[in-house]
Amino acid sequence: MKALVLAAGSGTRLRPVTHTGAKQLVPVANKPVLFYALEAIAQAGITDVGIVVGPSSDDIKEAVGDGSSLGIDVTYICQDVPLGLAHAVLISQDFLGSEDFLMYLGDNFVGGGVAAFADEFRRTRPEAQILLTPVPDATAFGVAELDADGHVVSLEEKPPAPRSDLAVMGVYLFSAAIHEGIREIKPSARGELEITHAIQWLIEEGRDVRASVHSGYWRDTGNVTDMLEVNRHVLDAASGEIAGEVDSESQLTGAVRIAPGARVVRSRIEGPAVIGPGTVVTDSRIGPHTSIGEDCEITESHVGASIVLRGSTVRGVPAITASLIGRHTTVTSAPAGDTTHQLVLGDHTRVTLAR
Structure with a gap:
């Protein structure tokens, strides 16, 4: 066959x-x-x-x-x-x-x-x-x-x-x-x-x-909704494995996989979650039900119930959830006191902003 x-x-x-x-x-x-x-x-x-x-x-x-x-x-x-x-x-x-x-x-x-x-x-x-x-x-x-x-x-x-x-x-x-x-x-x-x-x-x-x-x-x-649901389903059945670096000020709960070459600094990772190789998570909260791809940078942010693809940066964003972030994408917060949103979006993009 x-x-x-x-x-x-x-x-x-x-x-x-x-x-x-x-x-x-x-x-x-x-x-x-x-x-x-x-x-x-x-x-x-x-x-x-x-x-x-x-x-x-x-x-x-x-x-x-x-x-x-x-x-x-x-x-x-x-x-x-x-x-x-x-x-x-x-x-x-x-x-x-x-x-x-x-x-x-x-x-x-x-x-x-x-x-x-x-x-x-x-x-x-x-x-x-x-x-x-x-x-x-x-x-x-x-x-x-x-x-x-x-x-x-x-x-x-x-x-x-x-x-x-x-x-x-x-x-x-x-x-x-x-x-x-x-x-x-x-x-x-x-x-x-x-x-x-x-x-x-x-x-x-x-x-x-x-x-x-x-x-x-x-x-x-x-579609994105079903992709995130499958991610949740697979992570629920996954076991934890720490192959990267996690500093003493970080906290991991539940099934968490940290790939070789990844680093977690002063952060909380709530499983089930997976952090890809070469990714650095600093002063952030990740999870649950979140997959961070390889070579990403997550700083001073909270990412939950989401998929972040390789080479992306999330910096200074307090709450990202139910999101699919594409390859080599940058998501950052506005300067202090700035209440406007600055967006550079491709075709067929969907964005939901908090009020």
Whole structure:
């Protein structure tokens, strides 16, 4: 079995961070979201992995390399224009051949991994198997209707009146039959080849299409709110480790990871939290549920429930919370007595200021 990881999306809901980098490389607990997907694939016993890349291909290739550090062998497949999930499969035909494969959307986070799901597919050998999860409001998702035996009866994209509460997650398992379905479908109203349409074609042709219901943790990290929620979830399960320097005037509580080369001076770190290599935290309070990337400077500030990416500076800011701060960003306080705000912001930025 092979795996196909889709990492060509532009990440419009994470702008401006994704203007200069791939959304799949935004870190959760200081590790790119994409790496969690690749590790889950390796844990499922799949080592031959194709990664579909787009405009940020150079960044992804630099981060992942040949995949050997993750226990996999990577082939890169270029999708110049994002024309749908089924289009990504179509352009990957040479890599996939006639083998079964697992398809994983690279910005999804699946708690517990996908090994059990892959084992079930290997055991039962349907022509397609989709991973579903119950959601409170299914109108924002692809929705599956199942029969009493767990076979998929129908798929519908963002229905106004869902027939079930089972949302389609970003993980699928296919036999080579899916290629036939993709050849039979036409672009949707939005001009894309939809994988749900190809699966629906298999259903209508009487093929064996099954589902597994995932009751554990799952998030699509396509927006800031979900990215911060996944960061919280991962940190809650993390253990502490002090490999950097912490002076005697600092206080650490809970599970705190201080990477090698990081320094904490006269500060309070409330776990769960992680401080990246080369970062210096001085006279500050960090956490809980906060990830500070490598080579950052946090001085006389409080940062909580946030993600700060590499090379950024936060100086003299009393309260930052629920924030995603991009690479090489500077956040500072105004001079004493100045009640105005000075902002230099890129496109698609969102700022909330205290009154």
